[in-house]
Amino acid sequence: xxxxxxxxxxxxxxxxxxxxxxxxxxxxxxxxxxxxxxxxxxxxxxxxxxxxxxxxxxxxxxxxxxxxxxxxxxxxxxxxxxxxxxxxxxxxxxxxxxxxxxxxxxxxxxxxxxxxxxxxxxxxxxxxxxxxxxxxxxxxxxxxxxxxxxxxxxxxxxxxxxxxxxxxxxxxxxxxxxxxxxxxxxxxxxxxxxxxxxxxxxxxxxxxxxxxxxxxxxxxxxxxxxxxxxxxxxxxxxxxxxxxxxxxxxxxxxxxxxxxxxxxxxxxxxxxxxxxxxxxxxxxxxxxxxxxxxxxxxxxxxxxxxxxxxxxxxxxxxxxxxxxxxxxxxxxxxxxxxxxxxxxxxxxxxxxxxxxxxxxxxxxxxxxxxxxxxxxxxxxxxxxxxxxxxxxxxxxxxxxxxxxxxxxxxxxxxxxxxxxxxxxxxxxxxxxxxxxxxxxxxxxxxxxxxxxxxxxxxxxxxxxxxxxxxxxxxxxxxxxxxxxxxxxxxxxx
RNA sequence: GGCAUCGUGGCCGAGUGGCUAGGCACAGCUCUGCAAAAGCUUGUACAGCGGUUCGAAUCCGCUCGAUGCCUCCA
Numbered sequence: 109x110x111x112x113x114x115x116x117x118x119x120x121x122x123x124x125x126x127x128x129x130x131x132x133x134x135x136x137x138x139x140x141x142x143x144x145x146x147x148x149x150x151x152x153x154x155x156x157x158x159x160x161x162x163x164x165x166x167x168x169x170x171x172x173x174x175x176x177x178x179x180x181x182x183x184x185x186x187x188x189x190x191x192x193x194x195x196x197x198x199x200x201x202x203x204x205x206x207x208x209x210x211x212x213x214x215x216x217x218x219x220x221x222x223x224x225x226x227x228x229x230x231x232x233x234x235x236x237x238x239x240x241x242x243x244x245x246x247x248x249x250x251x252x253x254x255x256x257x258x259x260x261x262x263x264x265x266x267x268x269x270x271x272x273x274x275x276x277x278x279x280x281x282x283x284x285x286x287x288x289x290x291x292x293x294x295x296x297x298x299x300x301x302x303x304x305x306x307x308x309x310x311x312x313x314x315x316x317x318x319x320x321x322x323x324x325x326x327x328x329x330x331x332x333x334x335x336x337x338x339x340x341x342x343x344x345x346x347x348x349x350x351x352x353x354x355x356x357x358x359x360x361x362x363x364x365x366x367x368x369x370x371x372x373x374x375x376x377x378x379x380x381x382x383x384x385x386x387x388x389x390x391x392x393x394x395x396x397x398x399x400x401x402x403x404x405x406x407x408x409x410x411x412x413x414x415x416x417x418x419x420x421x422x423x424x425x426x427x428x429x430x431x432x433x434x435x436x437x438x439x440x441x442x443x444x445x446x447x448x449x450x451x452x453x454x455x456x457x458x459x460x461x462x463x464x465x466x467x468x469x470x471x472x473x474x475x476x477x478x479x480x481x482x483x484x485x486x487x488x489x490x491x492x493x494x495x496x497x498x499x500x501x502x503x504x505x506x507x508x509x510x511x512x513x514x515x516x517x518x519x520x521x522x523x524x525x526x527x528x529x530x531x532x533x534x535x536x537x538x539x540x541x542x543x544x545x546x547x548x549x550x551x552x553x554x555x556x557x558x559x560x561x562x563x564x565x566x567x568x569x570x571x572x573x574x575x576x577x578x579x580x581x582x583x584x585x586x587x588x589x590x591x592x593x594x595x596x597x598x599x600x601x
Numbered sequence: 602g603g604c605a606u607c608g609u610g611g612c613c614g615a616g617u618g619g620c621u622a623g624g625c626a627c628a629g630c631u632c633u634g635c636a637a638a639a640g641c642u643u644g645u646a647c648a649g650c651g652g653u654u655c656g657a658a659u660c661c662g663c664u665c666g667a668u669g670c671c672u673c674c675a
Contacts, residue, residue, distance in 0.1 A: 145675085146675095151675095152675050153675090154675045155675055157675095158675080280604090283604070283605070283670080283671095284604060284605060285603085285604055285605085285670095285671085286604090289603065289604075290603085290604090290671080292603085356669090356675065357605085357606075357668095357669060357670085358669055358670065358675060359670090359675090360605075360669085360670070361604080361605085361669095361670055361671070362670080362671080385606095387606075387607090387668090387669085388606095388668065388669060388675075389675085390667090390668065393667080393668095394667090394668090395667095395668065395669080395674090395675090396674095396675075397674065397675095398674070429613090432613075432614065432615095432623085432624070433613085433614060433615090434614085434615070436606085437606090437607080437614080437615090438606075438607070438667085438668060438669085439613090439614085440613080440614095442612085442613080444612055444613075444625085444626095445612075445613045445614090445625090446613095447612095447625075447626095448612070448613060448624060448625035448626075449613080449624075449625080450625095451624080451625060451626095452623085452624045452625065453624095455624080456624095458638085458639095492615075492616095494614060494615050494616095494622085494623070494624095495615060495616085495622070495623080497615095497623070497624080498614095498615075498622050498623030498624080499622095499623085500623090501623060501624070502622095502623080505640085508638095508639055508640065509639090509640065509641095511639080512632095512639065512640065514640070514641095567634075570634075572634060572635075575634090576635080576636085579636085579637080583637080588637075588638070589637075589638080590637075590638045590639075591632090591633070591636090591637075591638070591639095592632095592638080592639075593632085597638090599638090
């Protein structure tokens with residue numbers, strides 16, 4: 109189904125700073141590149157949020173019927189610790205620290221990355237290329253940039269000539285910076301640099317003898333600069349110009365700015381039609397930082413083994429929490445906020461469980477069709493998941509009213525409602541019903557039904573001590589009884 | 602210091618020149634043996650100070666504060 113023909117999507121393009129109608133370069137097809145993690149430590153919760161935003165975007169594109177090629181790289185080499193001069197590879201540093209091979213570091217944290225994303229119900233990207241697997245492609249781009257006169261070699265290293273580039277192109281157009289300002293604000297460099305100008309960045313760095321990760325090149329043994337891999341891999345798999353490039357806000361400068369420069373300097377074309385940037389996640393109102401202890405890992409939230417939160421929260425709740433904020437807004441994670449989201453999450457899940465049980469009638473008090481379009485309108489407005497969720501709660505309200513017999517719904521509307529809820533919650537937001545998936549087994553419901561029966565017996569005998577005991581001890585086990593007009597049901601908390 | 606994003610009711614979080622976000626919490630009511638669950642009702646908020654306008658929380662300026670990048674940190 110090519111839904112995209114009927115839904116006009118708008119996206120916030122960081123390049124223009126405006127919301128623009130989304131029109132892919134090739135009709136029906138989308139190329140999307142997202143900067144993936146550097147696998148030198150456990151994946152950070154803030155990274156998870158960024159990737160989750162793009163996972164949702166990927167899901168929505170697919171839902172609209174686009175054929176999407178989603179490329180998310182793994183950075184397993186090449187990122188220097190700083191851009192100045194004498195940098196060390198983050199991975200090489202970690203390898204030294206742990207006394208293992210660099211590729212062991214890479215393997216360990218790539219596995220952690222995949223495991224974590226799986227817990228949060230991520231869809232795998234179409235291609236997940238690695239930097240070390242594309243050294244040749246990176247070297248080829250450097251050659252092109254040198255041939256076009258925008259890079260120079262010194263002592264086995266190659267640098268991008270930003271000032272030269274800025275004469276014919278606009279360096280800083282993405283991040284709103286002006287080269288003159290950057291030059292004026294440059295600080296004194298402590299180490300002497302072989303770069304012509306401090307703004308220049310490395311395309312290829314010569315490997316010192318002790319450097320473990322190294323590859324041969326026309327300029328001697330070395331390793332690629334930190335912005336080059338994304339240019340090489342996005343060009344290889346998506347072409348010189350593609351639709352969407354995403355990443356965290358923190359990558360806007362210099363990383364994405366340099367990517368634009370590299371592409372324009374090699375192919376002569378601006379690489380990306382729409383730049384999308386996901387905003388940061390803070391913890392208790394402050395930035396996350398390992399050094400101050402204001403930091404939490406995804407696994408620590410799920411297990412509850414941390415000093416920051418009062419309890420454990422399921423991956424589904426965390427995902428729901430993140431989807432309640434717009435991807436371009438800073439989101440603050442706190443115990444209070446998670447607690448509130450958890451309750452809302454269960455309310456939504458209960459609502460979804462109840463749809464199938466609704467009795468149908470001759471007419472509908474709930475205009476499902478116009479509600480459905482409101483859901484699309486929310487997503488079409490730059491993937492506004494908070495508004496979508498508010499619409500989902502609107503539906504929950506009607507579901508509950510129908511359940512209580514205060515409103516009615518036709519069979520056709522009920523089916524449409526059920527399908528739409530499933531589509532938006534599970535397929536697009538990627539939120540699962542964790543409790544139901546985990547242990548809502550036949551045996552359990554049989555046992556609880558039995559207890560409900562015993563409790564009702566006690567109640568009709570006015571033996572409230574017994575009936576309350578059953579109710580209270582079940583709630584202590586996480587099973588909530590719900591007394592309604594048509595008897596008692598239960599749900600897991 | 603520069604650039605960027607932002608500052609919304611008790612909390613989280615949308616929106617944006619005049620008209621309802623939503624969730625959680627709180628209160629009242631309905632329901633109940635009492636509760637819980639569910640439903641209904643209520644909240645007139647938009648950092649501060651100026652300016653533009655018939656009208657601004659929404660536009661402009663300044664101030665303060667937060668977060669990100671520029672510098673190791675996601």
